[in-house]
Amino acid sequence: MTTKVLLASADERTLERLSQVLAEADAIELVQVVREAANVEDALTRHPDVDVLVVDELIDSGRGLGVARTVGAANPLLGIVMLVDQAGPEQFAAAMESGARSVLSRTSSLAEVVSRLESVAHWVGAARSAVSADARSGRAGRVVAVAGAKGGVGASAVALLMAQSLVSSRTVGLVDFDLQSGDLAAYLGVHTRRSVVDLVDIAGEMTGRILRETSYDVPGGIRLLSAPNDGERGEEMTARAARSVVNALRYQYEVSIIDVGSHLTEATAAVLEEADVAVLVVTPDLPALRAARRTLAMWERLVVRQRSAVRVLLNRQHRRNEVTESLAAKIVESRVDATVPDGGSPFESAMNTASVAAASGPAHTAAAKFAAAVVGPVDDGPVDAVEEAYAEVAGRGRRRARGNDAGQSAVELPVAFAVALMVLLLAGQGLVWGTGYLLARNAAHEGARTVGLQAWGPSTPGAARADALDELSGRWRSAATVDVSPSDVTVHVVAPTVVPGVRLTSSVSAPVQREH
Structure with missing residues (x-):
């Protein structure tokens, strides 16, 4: 599967180098280069199948993080990677706060570029599959x-x-x-x-x-x-x-x-x-x-x-x-x-x-x-989309297992089945946790936006908490907690688990940006 990438940078040397690097990658296609931040949305409209957007932190006179935040809010299922001079902990934290999924330095090797972009593309594929399954399950009105x-x-x-x-x-x-x-x-x-x-x-x-x-x-x-x-x-x-x-x-x-x-x-x-x-x-x-x-x-x-x-x-x-x-x-x-x-x-x-x-x-x-x-009739509560997707994958895995190596010994088959089942369980659990993280991030940003739009007062935490919870639904909402302060909003989402007693929580904090 080819990963489609959109590159946004105003620096010609950066564009030339990354274009050459991506041209050498077999599974990555550079669909378009954008030199102005204002043209990013138009490019995404022309190429709706883009998986990853690489944003130069220096674009738009050094406001690349703001560009990433704006584009990410409008396209939550788009993987954003920040291009920075040096990929350190501070740059990574700033990129995560702006909604990016990863960071690349300008001097990254071909192997590193491919690894980072494919990793983000895998996340995008999982998130989009979960949303598509959600629509197929009947939850979309x-x-x-x-x-x-x-x-x-x-x-x-x-x-x-x-x-x-x-x-x-x-x-x-x-x-x-x-x-x-x-x-x-x-x-x-x-x-x-x-x-x-x-x-x-x-x-x-x-x-x-x-x-x-x-x-x-x-x-x-x-x-x-x-x-x-x-x-x-x-x-x-x-x-x-x-x-x-x-x-x-x-x-x-x-x-x-x-x-x-x-x-x-x-x-x-x-x-x-x-x-x-x-x-x-x-x-x-x-x-x-x-x-x-x-x-x-x-x-x-x-x-x-x-x-x-x-x-x-x-x-x-x-x-x-x-x-x-x-x-x-x-x-x-x-x-x-x-x-x-x-x-x-x-x-x-x-x-x-x-x-x-x-x-x-x-x-x-x-x-x-x-x-x-x-x-049509009222839907009596569809099964969680992620669990449906996992069950479908698990079912295919079981059907494949029944058809493979029918003549193997009775000892090898249970071991192979147990290993395959464990891998599927871990993959499904990881997908559920990733979905929870995505939902928590969107909810935290919505709550932070509410705090930033009004003066802090006794009613502000309640309003921010309500707006954040409105971004969640079903079991995600019922088990979620929201912490509100004048400087940030933190959302804790508990992901469903297949192992009893294990509690997986996705916690995301969004800083409050005051609008003047």
């Missing part, structure tokens, strides 16, 4: 995008009813991505100042805390991330920022309902691509049905979403309508997955008084059934 075939078909109302029906059993986020004319805030009677567009400039640093600060609590349990009050600001949203918002929502809420409106842009196309489920809302009238057919065809042509991967919902259906469900399916040229009946004057009154989330009726019941079918 479901994202449902709701679009309208044309304006006025009730896509926003359907999105709201779906979100309202799920809050009793899940954490739910409702996002108004109809950036020019979205009005979910008015439907809920909420006055907003912040909107989803405010996340564009910090798309690379998206965290759960930022989402909480930008969204609003709505009576009933929904968390609303609204559209901008000024529709022209919708042009600020980019496809990259939209993807960052969707990915952040997955790990903040168990279910996220996103209303993308009826107008297709690069940003809404990105949301439709990233969503787990896409719903197209249509009403039983010919203009809306023809618009739905054109929309599905356009999504296919632009490779946004295949027709078969879109759920069509017939809204405001009534038995007196001339257009039946079967006729609607023929016109749209796609199966109608569900219908929501016309709520009549009671529903219209609830919409006008911003009380639709608290009301009830046949439309609410139908939307709730559809939402339950789309989202």
